[in-house]
Amino acid sequence: MKTHLGGFGVAFRPHLKTAKSLDVAHIAMTSPEGPAMVSTLREAEYFAEGGVRDMIYGVGIAPGKLARVSAIRVRGVDLAIILDSIEQAGAVAAHARSAGGSLPVLIEVDADGHRSGISPDDGATLIGIGRCLTEGGAVLRGVLLHAGDSYSLSDPASLAAAAENERLAAVKAAGALRSAGLPCPVVSIGSTPTARFARDLTGVTEVRAGVFMIGDLFQVGVGSVAIEDIALTVLATVIGHQRAKGWIITDAGWMALSRDRGTARQAVDQGYGVVCDLSGQPFPDLIVADANQEHGIVAVRRGSSAALPDLPVGSRVRILPNHACATGAQHDRYHVLGGTGAVGAVWPRINGW
């Protein structure tokens, strides 16, 4: 991802919410100080403690969180926030005035109707927010977009079109601000699919992506990650069989795998995950077909003629996840595998808010 985006001459701001691990962040970031994106203030505090100095908190700010933002900033961290309404801008400007020091803000722009953000066509609101911030005492740093609807795509042409749509929306919003004499130094876009499939980033200053750094079956379905590049598995133990039904029962249920069933809406439904041998090689058509809290029900995919492998009680298997962010969050650490498959370092991760 670094190489790919470096070729476009844009900054790369990895989203650290996927792994929530300083060790992973050090691999993903272009420098130990960032830039980086976070999804919670808990992440901002954790990564600040770990030396990251350039972050954006990528969830629309609530006024009640501004004191915590300022507490991170006074530690020398350039933590920026995002918002998409005049009412938030007013609260942020008032806080900036009372707290002193600068408070950089990006206006969230809606690339594709996915969730939050101002329409790039709504120049009046964009300019209104920009003026409220700059005249009120905060710092307008730019615009930020996330083409979340790209997750529903799976062919390269549509993904490239989604990336171009995201870019055009960003450039239009930035242009609206600048035409009103407002600053817009940062034009930030990104999602793993659009970052991967963008062909032109003219007018963009930085790109964000997160899930690419681990990868998962959902992104394989989108086409933005190869299955052999998925870097996270859940290690499970066989605890029984229902041979008449063709079931192998493991001790990795949805508590270990997460309840995420993202691939259920893709062309290939991977159940709760793809079952691999200890070396990470998938068994043919073997998936976690169902899950209880601490039980995984492993079976051959419906319609497949693949044989159920012989896995006696006590056998260990590795399960590729639907969604790296969700599965990782069910755990408090990563056990790092060396080239030989031996467990090496333990990398802690955080959860919570």
Added chain:
Amino acid sequence: MKTHLGGFGVAFRPHLKTAKSLDVAHIAMTSPEGPAMVSTLREAEYFAEGGVRDMIYGVGIAPGKLARVSAIRVRGVDLAIILDSIEQAGAVAAHARSAGGSLPVLIEVDADGHRSGISPDDGATLIGIGRCLTEGGAVLRGVLLHAGDSYSLSDPASLAAAAENERLAAVKAAGALRSAGLPCPVVSIGSTPTARFARDLTGVTEVRAGVFMIGDLFQVGVGSVAIEDIALTVLATVIGHQRAKGWIITDAGWMALSRDRGTARQAVDQGYGVVCDLSGQPFPDLIVADANQEHGIVAVRRGSSAALPDLPVGSRVRILPNHACATGAQHDRYHVLGGTGAVGAVWPRINGW
């Protein structure tokens, strides 16, 4: 639940996996020492540390976990295990002989085809496992069943029938063991729906249930919990609006609510949860219609004519969960509300294995 089951003269063994909190366990259990059920050895260790002395680890044992079981037992905890195969029974008996001390085992019996367990009609395997255990050096304590398929029901007559089916399977399996001269002092059944709807528990010695102690929207759909008795909400803050779409955006996405969408397969789909005011009163037809990692998209249920409430940025709402076990696991503590709605004690909880 204590009163209800006490009327039948059976022991009550609450399943502590729902809350994973010693404070909650102390309310749920009939004594501070148990009995109790756990779903992981991490729970067994945590509750042993907290003084619980009578537990069953309710996931089929893998031989590699027996040393950890023994380490808990030598601390004076009567921790029993379950299994459903001759191969497990052989491994357990061998461990019991080599480790010394008693190792009590319940044979898991399949009540309804839900996941694990020996068919109650397969007397030969039940007796074979029983003999392997008792002759090999372990202790056969009885049989254990879980009518998990009761979760798919919603009318009282079917639920009562599922409970009776669970009881009959248990009695039949116990009878098979006893007719072969094997001991079967414990006949353990249970699930929240069947515990609630059982009309006869003849031949049963103990009943287990877990999710009842917190309750959730899924159990409301089953009919085993009333919505006003759900004891857990996620506190969320409004961070924005997409007024043209009728959306209110909050900072409680699936990371806070869990990915559990259990009500999607019930008569009333509650999305990612029902939205309430701060006092816990649901807004009419207001649900979390969709969720991203840290964003909840709140909207009026499709087809409803209810008005979207006026909730400016910064407003706080409470969200009732689909599944108490899954939502609780996304957090590391409970903030306990007093009668006035004020936050009182903080109750820690555990996760992990």
